Amino acid sequence: DVKVTQSSRYLVKRTGEKVFLECVQDMDHENMFWYRQDPGLGLRLIYFSYDVKMKEKGDIPEGYSVSREKKERFSLILESASTNQTSMYLCASSLSDSTDTQYFGPGTRLTVL
Amino acid sequence: KQEVTQIPAALSVPEGENLVLNCSFTDSAIYNLQWFRQDPGKGLTSLLLIQSSQREQTSGRLNASLDKSSGRSTLYIAASQPGDSATYLCAVGNDYKLSFGAGTTVTVRA
Numbered sequence: 001d002v003k004v005t006q007s008s009r010y011l012v013k014r015t016g017e018k019v020f021l022e023c024v025q026d027m028d029h030e031n032m033f034w035y036r037q038d039p040g041l042g043l044r045l046i047y048f049s050y051d052v053k054m055k056e057k058g059d060i061p062e063g064y065s066v067s068r069e070k071k072e073r074f075s076l077i078l079e080s081a082s083t084n085q086t087s088m089y090l091c092a093s094s095l096s097d098s099t100d101t102q103y104f105g106p107g108t109r110l111t112v113l
Numbered sequence: 114k115q116e117v118t119q120i121p122a123a124l125s126v127p128e129g130e131n132l133v134l135n136c137s138f139t140d141s142a143i144y145n146l147q148w149f150r151q152d153p154g155k156g157l158t159s160l161l162l163i164q165s166s167q168r169e170q171t172s173g174r175l176n177a178s179l180d181k182s183s184g185r186s187t188l189y190i191a192a193s194q195p196g197d198s199a200t201y202l203c204a205v206g207n208d209y210k211l212s213f214g215a216g217t218t219v220t221v222r223a
Contacts, residue, residue: 004156031209033211040215041215042202042213042214042215042216043202043204043211043213044213045210045211048209048210050209056209058210090156090157092157101147101159101162102147102159102204102211103159104149104156104157104158104159105156106155106156107154107155107156109154
């Protein structure tokens with residue numbers, strides 16, 4: 001079974017802090033994704049990566065950056081957290097092709113005070 | 114930009130009734146369509162994946178159809194159970210990306 005894990009289930013940070021969200025997959029998947037989920041807005045793609053050190057902006061990249069130094073690990077970075085970044089953050093991975101299933105992690109509920 | 118709509122937003126049915134969940138999308142040039150289930154506070158679980166060349170997929174009590182030309186997909190859940198209570202999300206694949214609907218929250222009453 002594919003396993004996607006996220007470093008924290010719940011996280012509370014202060015405005016202006018630098019925040020790191022980590023995601024690890026154990027199935028040698030090429031593609032990895034970061035989404036945020038908000039009530040009434042659904043899931044929105046922040047960034048994705050189709051290879052090590054490669055990244056592409058999604059629909060809402062502002063205020064975020066990402067890092068993929070190893071194939072299995074994809075990090076989302078909030079350089080200076082703001083209250084409007086309070087959200088559920090979901091990581092996903094897929095094998096190699098755009099037709100493949102995306103597998104999701106359990107999510108990180110981030111609260112920025 | 115792909116827009117995905119799910120109607121209704123919420124549904125409550127008695128146990129045993131069949132469920133019909135609808136998804137529509139604006140751009141028919143899709144690679145695939147996925148249905149996911151999400152329990153409160155949890156991540157997404159993939160239920161069914163339909164490739165653009167397929168018309169339907171089945172898994173147990175679940176059946177999903179795809180009509181690309183009209184921009185619609187329907188998820189059928191037969192003989193619903195209280196354990197089917199969850200939010201069901203439809204997602205359309207274009208290139209590497211998925212565009213999600215807002216979901217239908219289902220409550221199955223015992």
